[in-house]
Amino acid sequence: MSRNTTKIVKIGDKVIGGGNPIMIQSMTNTKTEDVEATVAQINRLAAAGCDIIRVAVPTKEAAYAIKEIKKQINIPLVADIHFDYRLAILAMENGADKIRINPGNIGSDERVKAVVDVAKERNIPIRVGVNSGSLEKHIIEKYNGVTAEGLVESALEKAKLIEDMGYDNLVISIKSSDVLMSVKAHELIADKTDHPLHVGITEAGTLLRGNIKSSIGLGLILNQGIGDTIRVSLTGDPEQEIKTAKLVLKTLGLRQGGIEVVSCPTCGRTQINLIKLANEVEDLVANYDLDIKVAVMGCVVNGPGEAKEADLGVAGGAGVGLLIKKGEVYKKVPEEQLLAELKNELDHWGE
Numbered sequence: 525m526s527r528n529t530t531k532i533v534k535i536g537d538k539v540i541g542g543g544n545p546i547m548i549q550s551m552t553n554t555k556t557e558d559v560e561a562t563v564a565q566i567n568r569l570a571a572a573g574c575d576i577i578r579v580a581v582p583t584k585e586a587a588y589a590i591k592e593i594k595k596q597i598n599i600p601l602v603a604d605i606h607f608d609y610r611l612a613i614l615a616m617e618n619g620a621d622k623i624r625i626n627p628g629n630i631g632s633d634e635r636v637k638a639v640v641d642v643a644k645e646r647n648i649p650i651r652v653g654v655n656s657g658s659l660e661k662h663i664i665e666k667y668n669g670v671t672a673e674g675l676v677e678s679a680l681e682k683a684k685l686i687e688d689m690g691y692d693n694l695v696i697s698i699k700s701s702d703v704l705m706s707v708k709a710h711e712l713i714a715d716k717t718d719h720p721l722h723v724g725i726t727e728a729g730t731l732l733r734g735n736i737k738s739s740i741g742l743g744l745i746l747n748q749g750i751g752d753t754i755r756v757s758l759t760g761d762p763e764q765e766i767k768t769a770k771l772v773l774k775t776l777g778l779r780q781g782g783i784e785v786v787s788c789p790t791c792g793r794t795q796i797n798l799i800k801l802a803n804e805v806e807d808l809v810a811n812y813d814l815d816i817k818v819a820v821m822g823c824v825v826n827g828p829g830e831a832k833e834a835d836l837g838v839a840g841g842a843g844v845g846l847l848i849k850k851g852e853v854y855k856k857v858p859e860e861q862l863l864a865e866l867k868n869e870l871d872h873w874g875e
């Protein structure tokens with residue numbers, strides 16, 4: 525897929541835009557003021573594959589906490605600010621690698637300028653975020669409601685406001701919980717700006733609904749070559765957001781590495797506890813950076829055949845499990861040993 529050409533923006537030691545790999549972001553749900561809990565969550569998310577982390581900065585204490593948090597994490601940190609421009613400045617002074625603001629709710633242009641001046645001085649990128657829930661009145665009136673066109677106009681207006689202040693180290697995000705509106709807005713804005721785009725479906729929902737909405741929305745947008753960094757937003761554990769984001773990118777061929785697990789849907793022929801095994805295999809493979817496919821199949825009738833495409837496979841028999849390599853059954857073990865055998869294979873893969 526050919527990707528839209530956008531400008532390169534540096535966030536800490538990561539780069540987005542310019543055709544670079546799409547970075548995965550998430551946001552902590554700890555109190556940012558609680559340094560210990562926030563650091564622990566960030567480090568867990570980083571281990572799971574989060575490239576850039578965002579934290580909410582609703583108070584001065586949260587802005588000050590950034591300094592301590594930064595000392596104990598290894599990924600760039602974005603400070604998320606609403607309403608109070610002084611918190612944006614304080615967050616930058618305390619080491620934020622990027623800030624996310626909605627200039628529309630920061631107040632006057634003077635206040636936006638005060639933030640921009642500090643960002644410029646320190647060369648800290650600003651994500652200009654617009655959200656369908658907070659679209660300005662004049663735009664809603666102009667477009668007769670909240671529309672993709674209105675979201676784009678609002679985002680571009682705000683980017684221009686900052687550009688006119690002499691700063692263009694910007695990332696743009698347009699968020700809507702309406703998937704198709706979001707897709708349309710990204711299609712429209714991609715032609716109108718070369719600032720990198722942060723893509724996500726906002727308020728997507730709980731695990732199932734959120735995963736489906738995010739996957740469809742991100743899939744339709746990313747598959748057109750649009751988007752430089754993504755966030756899957758779920759009402760749940762942010763670690764799940766990372767898992768989903770990685771799978772979305774891998775499914776679209778936008779990220780290599782990591783084991784792909786295919787598993788059969790189970791049927792009346794299933795002879796082992798396959799649902800449990802498939803979930804255990806998913807958890808197991810998260811610890812390996814091998815670029816291979818592992819098949820988890822429920823029976824010997826179709827299992828080995830269906831596992832042919834995979835590098836490694838397991839299939840259930842009556843009380844036994846089969847290990848399959850490139851479509852060939854090479855070992856029979858008791859069912860309860862299947863996972864350990866698979867782990868052993870992965871540990872020695874390629875030796």
Ligand code: SF4
Nearest residue numbers: 788790791794822823
């Ligand atoms: S692999 Fe076997 S158990 Fe799984 S769906 Fe196919 S036939 Fe059924």
